[in-house]
Amino acid sequence: MDYLVRGKFVVTMQPRYGSHGVIRDGAVAVSGRDVVEVGRYRDLKSSYPAAAVVGSSRYWVVPGFVNAHQHGKGLTDFQLGGLDDCFEISRFGGDPRAGVDSYLDVLYACKTMIESGITTCLHYNSSRSPDTYEADVDERLRAYRDSGMRVSFGLDIRDRNHIVYGDDEFLASLPRSLREQAAERYGASRTAGPDDYFRAARRLGDEMGGDSDRTRLFLTPAGPQWCTEDLLRAIRGEATERGLGIQIHVLETRYQRSYFLREYGKSAVQWLAELDFLAPDVSLAHGVWLNRDDIATTAAKGAAVVHNPSSNLRLRSGIAPLMHFHAAGVRLGMGLDSSPLNDRPDMLQEMRLAANLQRIPGAGPGLMPLADIFRAATAGGAEVLGWGATCGALEPGSRADLVLVDSRPIVEPYLASHQTPVEALVYRGGAGAVDTVMVDGEILYRGGKHVRLDETALLKEVKRKITPAPRRKPRGLEGRLLPRVRDFLESREEHPVEPFYKFNDAG
Ligand SMILES: [Zn+2]
DSSP states (O other): OOEEEEEEEEEOOOGGGTTTTEEEEEEEEEETTEEEEEEEHHHHHHHOTTSEEEEEEEEEEEEOEEEEEEOOOSSOTTTTTOOOOOHHHHHHSOOTTTTSOHHHHHHHHHHHHHHTTEEEEEEEOOOSOGGGHHHHHHHHHHHHHHHTOEEEEEEEEOOSOSSSSSHHHHHHTSOHHHHHHHHHHHSSOSSOOHHHHHHHHHHHHHHSOOTTOSEEEEEEEOOGGGSOHHHHHHHHHHHHHHTOEEEEEESOSHHHHHHHHHHHSSOHHHHHHHTTOOSTTEEEEEOTTOOHHHHHHHHHHTOEEEEOHHHHHHTTOOOOOHHHHHHHTOEEEEOOTTOOTTSSOOHHHHHHHHHHHTOOSSSOSOOOOHHHHHHIIIIIHHHHTTOTTSSSSOOTTSBOOEEEEESHHHHSSOOOTTSOHHHHHHHHOOGGGEEEEEETTEEEEETTEESSSOHHHHHHHHHHHOOOOOOOOTTSHHHHHHHHHHHHHHTTOOSOOOOSOOOOOOO
């Protein structure tokens, strides 16, 4: 036995240890990369007296957090000069990441994720150009491998609506000179075309996902409004044939909702269902604008939703109907979308935000229990990202992906003893309390210090290699296009909204 990871509480996620799966004065016995046993520390210590003890009664042991949707941005868009805006507007602006090295950016992202106790993530690749597509993918994948994190690595692709939802109509509305410049600058895809895409997917699929590999391949088409029917059918076929997972941005924004109602007379979810795209291997990132029928369809197809509440606030997307997802039995994960509320990763804070955003006015029933939010950010996310029972829970046979949380900031100077550890983590925990992080039985971070990554060298390299993005010129092409994009989007909002949640009254 290599380690006994010890804590005042061990949150296993196993129902046989009660509704929160907690063992008091417990430990996790780790051999190689596997959890061999969980139980009382005293019992395990006498079974495995030679194992190195990590932790003490000051710590709580929890499964590693799963960030089920993010884009591998180490430095945030704000750090690189951007400001939050409505999603369609911010993605339309200049690319603040242009001056950042692909490998270092992702490695830095891994560093900050590990510091917040994230052991597994989905990387939703964001391409820079078709010319560098494969090289960027290889560099980013190399960064995850070097970091030691577990990753479901998603290959992105899009083949329509590169500027806004309804490119032809939008371009036709512009004066000629502006139209030509806009089409030239923004009209082409930044991703590989389908042939190159599937070639890359097959190559990577063969290289990834071995038994000892902490990476697995995902297909991540950008979204239904950015992908043609033919492309999505091809991706669906490829995923089924090769046993790959799919994640797709779906109904993140109000404008995506109206695009589908206008163009197809139905919601994006119904459109995807009719393509036979939705299945248990598919997760929908965001789902803010899913309606009642969409939620029922998602649940019936066994597809999952990954909830990204911080990003949805920052990018003015809205508040996803989390408790309706939960009530309908939709499988759930949680993600930071590289836009966490405090501009640095913190899954415990994200759980707290998710919990508080569902507290809509009034005394109505139906709130999603905190333990289920915690589950979405651990075992639920692991399952959504295709890892099944490999990680996300602490049980014999699972991989040792776990976190030691320092309980002092949570319980000092006093915490009523009947508060459960899971609820205390969601109320009072945060990235700052993360002490030790283990993936696959390997300690990546201990006592607040990186073990595998050379933090000093990484920071130095990141600073050295950044090329600052130029400031946007208000009278440049972007400045002239932005008001037109806003008008175009707003002028097409003819379908009335009947919200799930009512926050105030203008009447
Ligand atoms: Zn995203």
